Amino acid sequence: MKYIRDEHQIFVSLRPGDDVVGSLTEVAERESLRSGLILGIGAVRDVVLGYYDLEKQDYCRRRFSGSFELLGFTGNISFRDELLFIHPHVTLSGENFKVIGGHLFEGVISAAGEFVILPGSLKISRKPDPDIKLPLWHF
Numbered sequence: 001m002k003y004i005r006d007e008h009q010i011f012v013s014l015r016p017g018d019d020v021v022g023s024l025t026e027v028a029e030r031e032s033l034r035s036g037l038i039l040g041i042g043a044v045r046d047v048v049l050g051y052y053d054l055e056k057q058d059y060c061r062r063r064f065s066g067s068f069e070l071l072g073f074t075g076n077i078s079f080r081d082e083l084l085f086i087h088p089h090v091t092l093s094g095e096n097f098k099v100i101g102g103h104l105f106e107g108v109i110s111a112a113g114e115f116v117i118l119p120g121s122l123k124i125s126r127k128p129d130p131d132i133k134l135p136l137w138h139f
Contacts, residue, residue: 003027012040014113020044020073021104024115025086028077035120038086040073042113047092049102057133059103067110068092071099077117078124080135085126 001023003012010031014023024038045067050059075088091101126135 010117012115014109018109020107034123036077037118038075040115042070043111044107045110046108048106080126
């Protein structure tokens with residue numbers, strides 16, 4: 001992993017074998033970020049995606065084998081239980097050119113990953129919502 005910061009954003013380059021969420025969390029912690037927006041593209045493998053089932057009030061997860069084009073990564077940075085938290089969503093395409101997507105629980109870079117972090121100046125925290133049982137932004 002490499003990254004460089006200018007006055008408004010952080011450019012992150014991930015290499016094969018880098019854990020996507022773990023690496024972005026490490027950058028955010030090193031830079032003492034309190035909130036932010038993350039955008040990215042690249043190629044990933046060993047992916048676990050999920051979606052939130054409102055009726056069960058829990059995530060349904062599915063593992064996808066193989067390598068995928070990371071068409072889009074959109075995420076945000078906040079704090080959950082006083083720990084820095086990356087909330088990532090992705091859109092992927094495989095060898096059949098069909099698109100899949102969801103909340104990214106796991107993913108490893110297979111070729112390259114290029115991400116831009118736009119830091120926020122406010123500390124954004126999450127608190128459990130009593131109705132849907134998800135930790136949502138609280139301000």
